[in-house]
Ligand SMILES: Nc1nc2c(c(=O)[nH]1)N[C@H]1C(S)=C(S)[C@@H](COP(=O)(O)O)O[C@H]1N2
């Protein structure tokens with residue numbers, strides 16, 4: 438077990454759980470490169486320059502490591518490398534539902550009055566009806582969705598290559614972030630290289646049908662290069678921005694880049 442930095446006024450921190458949190462926050466190649474050697478509280482304190490004497494300093498250290506991890510993942514991300522695709526026969530049926538609420542509370546959106554709003558660093562159209570979106574060229578893709586909660590499943594999504602959608606809205610492709618607001622008050626945001634990745638799809642369909650409510654009607658951004666929580670369902674607004682937008686889970690400590 439690691440040595441514990443002790444503060445006489447407070448109970449000792451749980452070294453093992455802190456180290457587990459840190460190792461979870463690290464990008465995989467970094468985790469492998471470092472191995473187990475430096476993963477002691479003393480080593481972490483030295484590396485991060487944090488004293489690790491109380492819960493607040495541990496949280497600050499974890500946030501630093503998570504931001505470092507974002508930069509690492511950003512550097513390592515290869516915009517041309519494709520995520521694996523699968524055959525029709527490998528689709529997981531039924532595909533799991535997940536959200537921060539129960540399936541009975543899935544938002545019911547009226548497709549006839551729905552409008553997608555596009556905001557921020559764009560020069561084109563700011564409102565899109567479903568009929569207009571359905572007229573854009575679509576493609577379909579069978580990929581694996583990986584949820585941080587410990588499950589994965591293969592599904593088929595049908596939609597508009599997001600890079601083409603961004604081009605049509607006259608988005609500033611040199612902006613840092615694309616942010617998403619959802620009808621259930623969920624939110625998330627992604628880096629521009631992932632937004633422009635050839636497998637990033639603005640999906641209107643699931644498995645050849647209209648995207649059902651539980652999977653995000655009318656629209657889910659599907660990215661096989663990112664973990665499940667980065668794939669927003671029920672999108673109502675998209676903004677292109679240079680201001681860090683955060684997100685529902687990201688603001689509660691989930692890693693922002695969230696690559697898979
Ligand atoms: N609007 C919205 N999008 C969301 C979520 C959510 O709660 N609300 N949950 C995320 C998480 S954690 C997962 S794993 C996937 C689940 O998508 P599915 O229901 O299609 O499996 O949606 C992601 N997108």
Ligand SMILES: [Mo]
Nearest residue numbers: 584585665666
């Ligand atoms: Mo998830």
